[in-house]
Each structure stands twice: as structure tokens, then as C-alpha cells.
Amino acid sequence: MSANKPETSIIIRAFNEERFLPSLLKAIHEQNYDAFEIIVVDSGSYDRSPNIALESGAVVVEIDSRDFTFGYSLNVGIKASRGRFVAIVSAHTEPTDNEWLGSLVEPLRNEKVAMVYGRQLGTALSKFSENLDYLRTFGCESQVLTPPGFFANNANSAVRRDLWKRHSFDETLSGLEDIEWAKYWMEKGFEVVYEPQAAIYHTHQETWPQVYRRFYREAVAAQVIGIKGVGAILPELFREGRYLAGDIIKAVRRGCLFSKAKEIALFRIHKSIGTVAGLLDGRAVMAQHERDALYFDRTCRGLIIHGPNRAFIEKIKIPEIKPSEVLIEVAYEGVCSTDLEVFSGKLGYYKTGVAHYPIIPGHEFSGWVARVGPKVENLCKGDPVVVECIQSCGVCEQCLNSNWIACKQRKEMGVIGRNGGYCEYVTAPARFVHKVPLGLDMKQAALCEPTAVVVKGLRRIEWALARSEATKPHCAVVGAGPIGHLCAQILALRGHEVTVFDRDPKRLGYFEGSAVETGEDKTELRQFDVIVEATGAPEALVDILQHSKPGSTLLLLGLPYARVEFNFETVVAYDKTIVGSVGSTGQDFEEALALLMGLDLDLFMEKVFPLEDFEAAWQAFRSRSYLKVVLEIASQAA
Secondary structure, rough: OOOOOOOOEEEEOOOOOOOOOHHHHHHHHHOOOEEEEEEEOOOOOOOOOHHHHHHOOEEEEEEOOOEEEEHHHHHHHHHHHOOEEEEEEEOOOEEOOOOHHHHHHHHHHOOOEEEEEEEOOOOOOOOHHHHHHHHHHHHOOOOEEOOOOOOOEEEEEEEEEHHHHHHOOOOOOOHHHHHHHHHHHOOOOEEEEEEEEEEEEEEOOOOHHHHHHHHHHHHHHHHHHHHHHHHHHHHHHHHHHHHHHHHHHHHHHHOOOOHHOOOOOOHHHHHHHHHHHHHHHOOOOHHHHHHHHHOOOOOOEEEEEEEOEEEEEEEEEEOOOOOOEEEEEEEEEEOOHHHHHHHHHOOHHHHHOOOOOOOOOOOEEEEEEEEEOOOOOOOOOOOEEOOOOEEEEOOHHHOOOOOOOHHHHHHHHEEEOOOOOEEOOOEEEEHEEEEEEOOOOOHHHOHHHHHHHHHHHHHOOOHHOOOOEEEOOEEEEOOOHHHHHHHHHHHHHOOOOOEEEOHHHHHHHHHOOOOOOEEEEHHHHOOEEEEEEEEOOOOHHHHHHHHHOOOEEEEEOOOOOOOOOOOOOHHHHOOOOEOOOOOOOHHHHHHHHHHHOOOOOHEEEEEEEEEEHHHHHHHHHOOOOOOOOOEOOOOOOO
């Protein structure tokens, strides 16, 4: 990139483009022509698009999504730029080689040329018919356009800044601002050049409603510009019928008709219906909510559990935030037994009617703040965060007495009344959101919730742990799963002698080489002053009650415990103390975040699945083959 005033300014319009923007910016910086600057015009992205742009050295100009039109966003970007030439490229594209930018701007050195547009090629991620349309539209030969052959495409174009100053892009159009600009200057004697050497790969990953809306808004704009009208409907339908036949022939030749037939038909149908509707409608101005729906896809992926054993990944609307809430882009979500109990319908809350379907599960997640409500002062967009699972009302009698778990109005993320982290975006009250400290990996940060559960439990028996150094209690942890493993590490970190008991040799083997001892014989429990039960298995609880020594303290962290018949005379007669603990508080989350920096967490990160493979992740969790199973939710989680 040129350090002096650049010859060319590259304008990129972006809305939630974190998946494709990094590769585009990387390719731009690798161009042989380097006299450029990059301006990214962001239309209120929820994701990390603005941060990605800033990290690459680009200038970021933000506009309110309510003000967006294609022409307006370009004009704002060009006003912030300095170049003699202005290159325009879509955020979900990538140059095919290092000569793209130089080839794109070179024709503009001819004073007769007002605009250049380059070739576009599809990718494997795009729809079959869309890729064939690219080949039909963007050929291999250079071309100088003349009236009435008005065309240009701002997914890959360049214009002269001096001409833009005299006629900017039309901000009222719902699309085709590129063709309107080209038409204006062609009618004044200037040339528009098609340069196939300036080629990009263009990826469109649209739902069928999005395909419809794209061609609808372009048809509306064509009406306004005056290049098409109602009379174009029959020719358009005839052309799409011809293209449909060509698509089928091409699919047959490639041996993929069986797999692509439905997609081909749906693309042609939605494109045709959208075009016809737009030509019949022809509105230049529409209501705000209609305009918003035409321009932006405000949906995200989420795993919705509709009832026992019925879970599907679906497209859902990105939730709106209240004034005191934040919207969070989820990075990683830890799989927990509670998630599977919600799925199976075995969780008590669903049996008693406290919780209801549908629900998006997940309460062990990390993410980034995507948007903040107007009353939120302690968080900013882009902050890495974790969220408390148990969210009490804060104003009832129980809450005022700090008995959060007894709040009848409480919500639990992914369990009761609030969707959880098996989704690309979640909302949460800002008072339950905690910043992740610098240097803590986002995968590791997803362990904050189970760590906070351990912290709270140990705090409830701190009187039993706080002995003099000479009489520091020996501690046992029953269960070497995630909670038990974290508990053992934290106790060892605090200087306690710790032994972990589990029937699984593999899980005990995870402690090899550490300060934590391991054991299998439950009768040895009589040696320990403090015993933590971390399985939730009733038989393990019985073993602890039977074999613990007089005066011992028993902390119950495991859930759920089934009904157990037991004579509590052995508890009373031998001065044993039983302490239960569930959930965690904000204080515990803050302490957990600090503790995570000092724990060995590599084993917890051994198996990571994408959200789409949640069933395989759940199976891996059930198999106990790994200490922890993690889901990667964000497409650019890091």
C-alpha cells in the first residue's frame, strides 16, 4: 500500500462479512499494483467485519443500516477517500491473481473512459446456475460498451473520481446504481470498458428469499432508470427458460443433474418471480422495514430444540436487544450434560413445567459483543466476553438477600427462558456479561462457566479448606470429568494435596505428570478431610457417605442425583458436614476468568466440532472419549 497519497482508493461495502473479508483484504495487499488505500464502508455489522478491516490497515467508515442504499454507501466511502481512481469491489469476492487491480484501473488513464468493470467467476460455494450466469455475462474478450448497451457491475469496477464529483451514485435506487452511473456518462460521450483480465471470484450464498429479493430490487431499479419496463417481462421469462434448458444440459454433461436439478429449478423460479414482481411494481421508494428486508439478511444459524429428541439447525432472526442488553456473536460453546438432558426432555425443569420448548441450548460459551443497548456503559462493540448462566431479576426479596438461585423470575441461558450459545448470536443483560482478560484464548474462555461453578462450590466450604499450613486438609475429588478435573486443578493450584477418583483409567491418565494423585478404590476416601462429589451419580454419593471419615466435609457439585435411601445416622453420629452447591455468581465468574489463565487447559480443547456437526459432538460427549467437547460457532472463531 502506498504511504503517500494513493492513486487509487478501493471501496468495499460490508455488512457481516467476516467470513470472506480476510481473504479479500489479503489478496488486495498481495497485488503488484500498490498505489492504493482501502476504505471499508460498514453498514452496522454485528460481526467482527470492522475489526478485521482495521487490523488490515483499512479505513473504516460506519453508516447506520437504516440509511443504507448501494449508492449512498459508495458515496460516503468515496467522500472519505483520496485517490484519483476509485475501485469498487464486493466484500464477498477475491481477485483471481495479483494483476487484478492494475488491470482494472489501467483503462481509466484514457480520458475517454469513465468506468471499467471486470470479469466475475463463481465458486464452489455459489449456486450452480449463478455460476453459469457469470460465464454468460462476463466473457473472455475486452469490450467497449456503447449506447443503448448500458451495463456495469460494482461488484468489480473502477471509476474516475473527477467524474464522480460531477455526478455521484444515485442514492435513491434499490440497486443498479452502477448501470445508472454508466448510462449517465455513456450518454455524454464517455466510454465504459469491460476488462476480463481484471477478474474476481464472486461468492453468493443466498437463501431462496434472498435470491428473490435481489432480483426484485434490481428490477425495480431498472424501471426507475428506464432501461426496462413491463414490456420486458416476456423477454425476461423467455431468456430464463432458455437459461434453464442450458443449465440442465450443462449439469447432464458434468454428471451432476441428479444432485443439482432442484437447485437449478429453484434458482430460475426465484429469479424469474423476483424480476417479474419488480417490473410490475416499479416503486422507487418504500417503507423502511421493506427497504431493510431488501438489503440485509438479519438471520443467523441456531440449533433449536422443539421438544424431546427433536433438534434442528435453522435460520432464525437475529434477536433485537433491549436498552440494557448486548448482542453477542458466539465464538465457542462447550457441550454439557445439561444440553443433552434438555434435548432428551429428562431435565427436571421441563418435567415440572418451569422451562418450555422451543429453546436454543448452551450456557458455556465465549463470544464478542456485537451491539450494545443505549443504557450499556461498561461494554463496547468487539469486547471478548463470557456470560453468567443464572440470571436473576435482582429486585425480588430473594435477590435482595443475595439468594439468586431462589429467584422465581430467574432465567438460565439455554435452559429456562433465554436462548443459549448453540447459536451465532445471543442477547444477554449487560450486568451478567464479563470481559475476557487479554491473553485468554476464546476457546479456553468458554470454560469460564464450569470453572465458576467450581469456584462457588469451593467458596462454600472455604472454612473447611482454610486451615493452617501444618493442618492443611487432604482433598479428594470423586469424578474426573470436566467439573472434577477443573476442581482438582484449582485445589492443587491453591496448594492442597489432591487425589482424584474415577472408574475410567483414561480420565485418570489425564493427570499423569501433574501434582494431582489418582485412585480407584473408594474405600480410600476415609483418608480425606474434604471430599468433592462431581459426578451426580447416586452410587458415587452412597460410596462417599459410607466411606468418608468422621469430621469430614462433603461438597456436592454433581447433578442430578436420583432418589437415594440412606441412613443419615452415619452423618450425624460422625460429625460430617454436607454442603450442596449449584450455579455461580458474577463474583465467581470474575475469579474464574483470573484462574483460567493459570490452569492447564490443553486437554479440554482436544476435540472441536463445527455447529453443523452437533450430533457428532454429542455422540463424542456421550462416549467419554474426550475430557471436553467444544463447538465452534462463529465462522471466524479464533
